[in-house]
Amino acid sequence: MSQIRRLVLDVLKPHQPTMLTLADKLGDLEGVHGVDITLFEIDNKVENIKITLEGDDIDFQDVAEVVQDSGGSIHSIDKVSTGRELIDEAETPQDAGARWMR
Secondary structure, three states: OOOEEEEEEEEEEEOOOOHHHHHHHHHOOOOEEEEEEEEEEEOOOEEEEEEEEEEEEEOHHHHHHHHHHOOOEEEEEEEEEEOOOOOOOOOOHHHHHHHHHO
16 A cells, blocks of 8 residues: 555544644654644534645554544545655646636
8 A cells, every 4th residue: 555645634523632732643643744733613512624644654544543532533535645755736627617616
């Protein structure tokens, strides 16, 4: 299996532990070099967040375990990048059309 270099997850989590604590735990995982967590929605009991991880060999099972141990659940894997180097998503005419329709 290819080594995961970038992983983007849609996660639902309780307010505690905080995003700071969750980021620290994910950042401590072997193979993870950076963590970014963005808050998308919050209500009185839960937060919907996007977690972006970058590294040289991210273990999805380890990530999922940290999220679950923190009371969260992974709704979806929104992006995954593998290979010798990271590449950015290429823009296509469909992307321009989607922006125009907004």
